[in-house]
Amino acid sequence: MASTVVDEHVDHTLDDHTHDHHEHHENFITKYIFSTDHKTIAKQYLITGIFWALIGGFLSLIFRLQLGFPETQLEWLRPLLGKWITTAGKLDPEFYLALVTMHGTIMVFFVLTAGLSGTFSNFLIPLQIGARDMASGFMNMLSYWFFFASSVIMFFSLFIETGPASGGWVIYPPLSALPQAMSGSGLGMTLWLIAMALFIVSTLLGGINYITTIINLRTLGMSFLKLPLTIWSFFFTAIIGLLSFPVLLGAALLLIFDRSFGTSFYLSDIYIAGEALPHMGGSPILFQHLFWFLGHPEVYIVIMPAFGITSEIISTNSRKPIFGYKAMIISLLGITVLSFVVWAHHMFVSGMNPFLGSIFMLLTLIIAIPSAVKVFNYLTTLWKGNIIFTPAMLFSIGLVSFFISGG
Amino acid sequence: MIVCFILLFWYSIKEFDTYQIPIASEHGVITDRLFWITMAITGIVFIITQILLFYFSYKYQHSPRRSALYFPDNYKLEFIWTIVPAVVLTILVVYGLTVWNKVMAPAPEDAEVVEILGYQFAWKVRYPGKDETLGAYDFRKIDAVNDFGLDFTDKATFDDFSPRELHLPKGQPVEFRIRARDVLHSVFAPHFRLKMDAVPGMPTRFWFVPTKTTAEMREETGNPEFNYEIACTEVCGRGHFSMRLLVIVEEPEAYEQWKAEQEPWLSKNPEYLSSVPENLKELAMIKSQIEHTAIN
Ligand SMILES: [Cu+2]
Ligand SMILES: [Cu+2]
Numbered sequence: 001m002a003s004t005v006v007d008e009h010v011d012h013t014l015d016d017h018t019h020d021h022h023e024h025h026e027n028f029i030t031k032y033i034f035s036t037d038h039k040t041i042a043k044q045y046l047i048t049g050i051f052w053a054l055i056g057g058f059l060s061l062i063f064r065l066q067l068g069f070p071e072t073q074l075e076w077l078r079p080l081l082g083k084w085i086t087t088a089g090k091l092d093p094e095f096y097l098a099l100v101t102m103h104g105t106i107m108v109f110f111v112l113t114a115g116l117s118g119t120f121s122n123f124l125i126p127l128q129i130g131a132r133d134m135a136s137g138f139m140n141m142l143s144y145w146f147f148f149a150s151s152v153i154m155f156f157s158l159f160i161e162t163g164p165a166s167g168g169w170v171i172y173p174p175l176s177a178l179p180q181a182m183s184g185s186g187l188g189m190t191l192w193l194i195a196m197a198l199f200i201v202s203t204l205l206g207g208i209n210y211i212t213t214i215i216n217l218r219t220l221g222m223s224f225l226k227l228p229l230t231i232w233s234f235f236f237t238a239i240i241g242l243l244s245f246p247v248l249l250g251a252a253l254l255l256i257f258d259r260s261f262g263t264s265f266y267l268s269d270i271y272i273a274g275e276a277l278p279h280m281g282g283s284p285i286l287f288q289h290l291f292w293f294l295g296h297p298e299v300y301i302v303i304m305p306a307f308g309i310t311s312e313i314i315s316t317n318s319r320k321p322i323f324g325y326k327a328m329i330i331s332l333l334g335i336t337v338l339s340f341v342v343w344a345h346h347m348f349v350s351g352m353n354p355f356l357g358s359i360f361m362l363l364t365l366i367i368a369i370p371s372a373v374k375v376f377n378y379l380t381t382l383w384k385g386n387i388i389f390t391p392a393m394l395f396s397i398g399l400v401s402f403f404i405s406g407g
Numbered sequence: 408m409i410v411c412f413i414l415l416f417w418y419s420i421k422e423f424d425t426y427q428i429p430i431a432s433e434h435g436v437i438t439d440r441l442f443w444i445t446m447a448i449t450g451i452v453f454i455i456t457q458i459l460l461f462y463f464s465y466k467y468q469h470s471p472r473r474s475a476l477y478f479p480d481n482y483k484l485e486f487i488w489t490i491v492p493a494v495v496l497t498i499l500v501v502y503g504l505t506v507w508n509k510v511m512a513p514a515p516e517d518a519e520v521v522e523i524l525g526y527q528f529a530w531k532v533r534y535p536g537k538d539e540t541l542g543a544y545d546f547r548k549i550d551a552v553n554d555f556g557l558d559f560t561d562k563a564t565f566d567d568f569s570p571r572e573l574h575l576p577k578g579q580p581v582e583f584r585i586r587a588r589d590v591l592h593s594v595f596a597p598h599f600r601l602k603m604d605a606v607p608g609m610p611t612r613f614w615f616v617p618t619k620t621t622a623e624m625r626e627e628t629g630n631p632e633f634n635y636e637i638a639c640t641e642v643c644g645r646g647h648f649s650m651r652l653l654v655i656v657e658e659p660e661a662y663e664q665w666k667a668e669q670e671p672w673l674s675k676n677p678e679y680l681s682s683v684p685e686n687l688k689e690l691a692m693i694k695s696q697i698e699h700t701a702i703n
Contacts, residue, residue: 048652093645147528168642174607175590175643181527182644222555268608271549271556272527272589284591284606318467319475327485349593349602351585351611354511358504365503373485380484382463383525389468394458404456 013065019104034145036137040122041144049115055155056106063099066091097166098184098276102158104169105192109199110154112302114147117203117241120232120305121210129229130219135212139205146202150195157191165192170295173266177258180182181272185236189259193252200249210238225329232329233308236336237301243340244297252288258282288350292343300339303403304332307374312397314378317393318385324377331370338367375404408579428597431635431656433616434510435600439504445499447580450483460561473662498532514614518580521573523637524555525585525592525605528646530637530700531555532573534672536566540585549588559673565694572653573637575664582614593641596654604641617656624656670697 035041062081065074084095091099122140126133134140135249156165166184167176171192179186214235218227220270227235251268257263266287267279315322322328344360378400387393419426430436467475522533522541531554535541542557542564549556557564575581585594587605594613595602603613625633639650657665673679673695683691691697 030569053532097642097645113438171627172591172641178590181590269546269636270589270607272529272547276547276549281608283609285609320477322477324480324485326480327489351606351609354486355527356505357511358507361503361507362500365500368496369489369492373489376488377485379456379459379463380462382467384478385467386469386473386475387467388462389464397460401457401460404453404460 005250010188015238030304034141036133036141038122038126038134038137038140041140042119044144045114045118045122045147048148049111049119052106052110052115052151054104055158056111059099059103059106063096063103066096073103093165094182094184095163096170097182098163100189101166101168101184102154102164105154105165105196108150108169108298108302109196112285113203113241113298114199116211116302116305117234118144118147118206120230120309121206121238124230125210125213125234126217127229129214129217129222131217132215134209135217136203138210142277143202143205143209146198146205150198150202153191153198154195156196157188160187160191162186164188164189170288170291171255172291173255173258173284174272177266178270178272178277179259192255193256195260196248196252200245200252203245207238207242207245210234211242214238225326226307229307229311229325229328229332230305232332233304233311237304237330240304240336240339241301242298244294244301247290248294251287252296254290255287285347285350285352288347289344293340295346296343297339300335304335306399307332309380310378310399313390313392313396314381314400317388317396318382319383319388320385323380323383324373326376327359327373331373334370336366338370339365342367371403375400413422419537422623429624430598430600431601431617431624432601432606432618433618435598435615437506438510438600441503444502445554448495448499457569465603466506475568484629486502504578514612515580516616519576520580520582522584522586523573523605523652524588525639525643525650526554526588527590527644528637528650529568530594530650530652531569532652533569533672534666534669535563535670536568538563538566543566546588546652548682554588555672557672557679559679559691560684562686562687562690562694565673565683565687565691566671566672568671570669572655574662575654575656577617577656579659580614580616582612584610584612586610590643591641592604592639592643592650594637595640596635596637598635602640619659620656621654641701673697 031037032040035044062077065072070090073089074085074091078085081091081095085090122134125131162183164184165171165176165188167181169188171189175181176185176189179189188368190403214227214231218224218276254263254265258265258267262278264279264282266284267277267282270277270279311328342360342364344356348357348360382397430439481584489576514632520535520539520541524533533541533555540563543561544564545558546556548558555569557567559565583594583601583603585603585605586609587607589607591598591607592605593602594605599615601613603611605611606682615673618626621633621635623636625631635654635656637654639647643650671694673691674697678698680688682693
C-alpha cells in the first residue's frame with residue numbers, strides 16, 4: 001500500500017514537470033471537499049464533530065430541563081418541538097426517551113469516536129511519525145464521507161414524524177425491534193441502524209488506515225519504541241475499533257433481519273398490542289452480548305487517545321520525559337487486550353448465568369491495574385518537574401484528576 | 408472551585424440519608440458491606456492521588472532557577488505500584504466472589520415463590536395458591552383477561568391467585584420468578600438491594616429474605632406513609648416511568664392469613680372454566696372454590 005502512494009507521487013511530480021504551465025491539480029473541490037489530504041480531512045472531522053457536540057449538548061439541555069424541573073411549564077418550547085410538548089405543557093415521555101437516546105448515540109459515536117479519533121489521529125499520525133500523508137488518502141477521504149453520510153441520515157432522523165430512535169443508546173431489542181412497542185422503533189430506528197452501519201464502515205476505513213500508516217510509514221529511525229505515546233494510543237485505539245465495531249455491525253444486521261425479514265434472533269415468546277408474535281427461540285441477551293462486545297471497548301476508544309495526548313502534554317510542560325514510557329505502552333496494551341474480555345459487566349442482572357458474572361467481575365477488576373499504573377506514572381512525571389501551566393497542561397491535569405475519580 | 412467542592416461535600420453529608428436507603432433484606436447487609444469496603448479502599452487511593460496531583464502541580468511550578476529532574480524510569484518503583492494494586496484487587500475479587508456466590512445461590516427449598524410479570528406498563532404478580540406450585544403458562548394463551556397466559560390443561564393453575572399488591576412474609580426466603588411479556592423490563596427494589604431483568608422468552612429469578620415489615624420501616628424512616636415498591640429500571644417505552652408495584656412486608660402470621668383470604672384467579676374469571684379439559688373440570692372447581700351455582 002505504501003509503495004503505491006509513493007509511485008503516485010512520483011507520477012504526479014513528473015507530470016508537473018512535463019507540462020510547464022500546467023495548473024496545480026487541486027481545485028476548490030478536491031482541496032476542501034473531496035480532499036485526500038490528512039490535515040484537511042482532520043479539519044472536516046473536527047468541524048463535523050463540533051457540530052454534533054452542539055446538537056448533542058442541546059438535546060441534553062432539553063431533557064435536563066424536564067428532569068431538573070419536572071413541574072415547570074415547557075409550553076414555550078412548542079414553537080420548536082411542536083407536538084412533542086403534551087397538552088399539559090410537559091415533554092412527551094417518548095420524546096424524552098428519544099432525546100436521551102440520540103444524546104447518547106451522538107456523544108458516544110459521533111463526537112467522541114469520530115470527532116476525537118477522526119480529528120487527532122488524522123492530523124497527528126503523519127506529522128508525528130514523519131510520514132507524508134496517510135497510507136491511503138483515498139480510503140481516508142472515503143472514511144470521512146461515509147461518516148458524513150451517516151451524519152446526514154442520523155440528523156435527518158431527528159425530524160421525522162414518528163420521532164428518532166428512542167430505545168436508549170444501547171437499543172436493546174425487543175423494544176427496538178418492534179414498532180408496536182414505541183413509535184421511535186419505527187422509521188427512526190431503521191434510520192438509526194442505517195446510519196450506524198455507515199458509521200461503522202467509516203470507522204473501519206479510518207482504523208485500517210491509522211494502523212497501516214503507523215506500521216509502514218514511519219520515517220527512518222522512528223522505531224516503535226521511539227513513537228510518541230500519542231501515536232501508541234491512536235494505534236491501540238484503532239485496533240480496538242477494528243476488532244469490535246464489526247461485531248456491532250453484525251448485531252445491527254441481525255436486528256435489521258428481525259425487524260424487517262421476520263427472523264427471530266432476538267425475539268421469543270412475545271405478546272404485544274393484543275397479539276402473540278410468531279417469533280420463537282431468539283434471545284434478547286444475545287443482542288446484549290454482541291452490543292457490549294463493542295460497547296465496553298468503546299469506552300477505551302473514547303479515552304485512549306486522550307490518554308496519549310495527555311501523556312505528552314504533561315511530559316512536555318513538566319520539562320521531563322514521561323515516567324515509565326515502556327510501562328505506559330504496556331498498560332495501553334493491557335487495557336486493549338482486557339477491554340475485550342470485560343463486556344458482560346454491563347449485564348450482571350440481565351439474567352445471564354451468574355457464573356459468567358463471576359468471571360467478568362474478576363476480569364473487570366484486573367483492568368484497574370493498568371489504569372492505576374498510568375495514574376502513578378502521570379504523578380511521577382509531575383514530581384520534581386518544572387511545570388508550565390499552559391491551557392493544554394491545565395486540561396491534562398484535569399483529565400488525570402477526572403480519570404482518578406471516574407476511571 | 409474550592410467553594411464548589413466544599414458545597415459538594417457539605418451537601419453530600421447533609422443529604423447522606425437520602426442517598427443511603429435503609430436495608431431491608433439479609434443479603435443487602437453483605438452487599439452493602441462490600442460496597443463500603445470497596446468505597447473505603449478506592450476512597451483512600453482517590454484522596455492520596457488527588458492530593459499528590461495538585462500538590463505536585465503547585466510545588467513544582469515553573470521557576471527559571473531550577474531545572475526539572477531527569478527521571479525516566481525506575482523499575483523497582485513501577486513494580487511496586489503494579490503489584491500493590493494487584494494484591495488489593497485480588498482481595499476485593501475474592502471477597503466479591505464470595506458475596507456474589509452467596510447472593511446468586513439457588514433459593515432454599517422452602518422459599519415462598521411469587522411470579523412477577525412485567526408488561527407495558529405495569530407489573531402483575533401471581534402466587535401458586537394452596538398447592539404451592541405455579542401453574543403452567545403459554546404466551547399464545549394470553550388475551551385481554553388472561554394476562555399471564557395461564558394454561559388450564561395444567562391443574563396447578565386452578566388455585567393460582569393474582570393480587571393487586573405484592574405481599575411478603577418477614578424473615579422467610581422469597582423467590583421471585585420474573586418474566587416479561589413484550590419487551591425487557593427490570594425488577595428494581597432498592598430497599599431489598601434487588602435488581603433483576605425481566606426478559607421475554609427467558610424467565611429469571613432472584614431470591615432474598617426480607618427483614619423488616621412495612622410497619623417497622625415506617626417507624627425507622629419516620630414516614631407514616633412509607634411503602635416498599637418495585638420500579639422498572641430498563642427503558643421499556645412511553646410508560647416506563649410509571650411502572651410501580653406496591654410491596655407489603657408483614658409478619659408471617661399476617662401473611663398466611665392474607666394468603667388464605669385470596670380468591671383464585673379462576674374463580675374470579677369463571678368463564679375460563681371452558682378452557683379446562685372435561686376430565687379436570689371437577690378438580691378445577693374444587694381447587695378454585697367455584698360453586699356449582701356460579702356456572703349454572
Ligand atoms: Cu464496560
Ligand atoms: Cu418496564
